[in-house]
């Protein structure tokens with residue numbers, strides 16, 4: 015039986031479950047969805063309040079978490095219990111952030127510098143994942159309150175430079191908040207979608223996304239081909255943003271109005287001054303002068319002064335743009351569209367400077383602090399199947415690879431790689447005259463194929479007789495837009511080839527998929543050990559084989575004594591190979607190597623000597 019829900023807010027029938035888009039920002043977060051009637055993305059907000067929820071969590075004396083505007087009020091008065099910028103801590107160890115430890119006004123635990131950081135408030139410890147989950151939970155509650163319907167599914171954005179750990183941490187935060195995160199997408203990708211970039215079939219364009227938020231700046235160069243977004247480069251400064259603009263104004267006032275230390279010692283007054291500075295900055299986006307009163311004094315600042323104060327900061331972002339272009343191997347004229355993201359791009363000087371630098375108008379019509387969430391909502395709509403014209407910007411849920419020596423998994427296409435995709439790698443034989451090669455295709459995150467899921471297997475046969483290591487077998491993986499994987503193996507010297515088609519996700523439920531990912535984390539340490547052992551064994555076996563062959567061929571060049579030491583080293587290695595000790599195997603491999611290397615060099619010398627004889631100088 016199909017479930018039909020009624021959206022109480024709009025009164026309309028809701029056939030599909032709602033999937034929302036969430037921008038989990040460093041400074042502000044918000045939630046958006048496609049309006050069921052207008053089909054346009056909208057940011058959710060309660061009547062006459064802002065759609066932005068400050069990404070701040072305040073813990074009261076009872077340990078209750080309060081999120082957003084309410085929490086912000088405690089920022090300066092109770093810094094120890096008011097956590098801002100938790101996003102900066104996602105997937106980080108204390109070592110990763112220690113150079114910036116002063117930035118965090120609350121207690122970041124530093125006694126274990128290697129593990130993931132935690133924040134301490136009173137006698138409670140919070141991981142960045144938990145802190146982010148409080149923000150997500152607040153957004154979810156808000157949305158449910160506004161829509162009067164449960165919200166459980168979301169697309170969440172992360173910076174393009176987030177690594178796998180940080181993306182996973184974001185997913186975990188969603189889970190803790192009771193949200194099923196269907197997809198994590200890059201913030202610049204979402205912003206482009208909000209401008210309709212990448213939504214047309216056959217579209218091919220190169221764009222720059224310039225994102226200046228509250229405390230961070232990044233610029234990404236994206237290549238959009240047929241609905242696929244590829245990040246060519248990213249650059250930026252994770253400690254540069256609108257807060258620095260506010261700070262510059264505060265500094266200016268301190269100097270010009272001779273505000274005393276005493277006045278500033280007063281917490282409330284200092285906070286008031288910072289808030290006035292932010293107000294001034296925002297006002298100067300539309301006016302030429304800002305005037306106010308503070309602690310009985312008149313304060314003012316003109317647009318011209320403000321611009322001179324922030325010019326060096328804006329210049330810094332231009333340098334980042336230059337670096338990003340360089341890393342992408344592109345020049346200004348290769349960039350066809352520029353998308354402005356982040357509240358701080360409202361500052362006219364920022365817009366003008368960027369437009370002048372790229373020598374073309376910038377996209378700035380969509381509200382810059384909502385644009386990422388709106389794009390996430392568009393992606394969510396595509397996932398919900400409501401927008402059939404659009405190619406699904408899909409990624410591989412699990413890594414795809416083949417079995418190599420010793421039963422190891424060799425990944426060709428990693429998890430979360432975009433679809434369609436192709437990848438290839440060359441392999442060779444390890445036995446002389448080997449005429450066939452078995453290609454076994456697996457899916458999963460574990461290091462040993464036996465722990466992963468076998469998708470297919472086929473034989474590349476008819477390889478002409480060649481010494482081991484001579485054939486060049488190119489194995490290529492190609493996933494098309496429907497997620498169908500085509501595996502091809504081709505021996506390049508002879509040209510023989512063989513291929514097979516597989517459906518990687520076929521028969522895997524979400525729960526199984528999740529289990530496979532969880533296992534890969536649980537067993538990561540064991541897997542690393544097994545992999546190291548298998549690799550040591552493979553190497554040991556190889557050198558044994560080579561030495562044997564060498565002895566059979568070149569016995570005449572080796573003295574009896576040498577033969578004896580070699581034989582005993584070989585025996586020792588053979589023994590080690592039967593044990594589970596990779597260090598011992600390494601050691602015995604090295605010893606045999608040390609003994610046999612001089613022989614090989616000697617044979618080389620002879621070969622060169624023979625060759626030289628043929629050429630009369």
Ligand code: ADP
Pocket residue numbers: 039040041042043226227228229230255256257292295296297299355356357358359360361382383
């Ligand atoms: P983040 O992506 O880091 O969460 P946002 O994109 O929400 O941040 O940007 C927040 C920043 O934008 C703050 O520093 C805020 O002061 C600034 N901002 C918002 N509106 C304006 C405006 N009208 N003029 C200048 N700066 C603004």
Ligand code: MG
Pocket residue numbers: 039040227356386
């Ligand atoms: Mg942002």
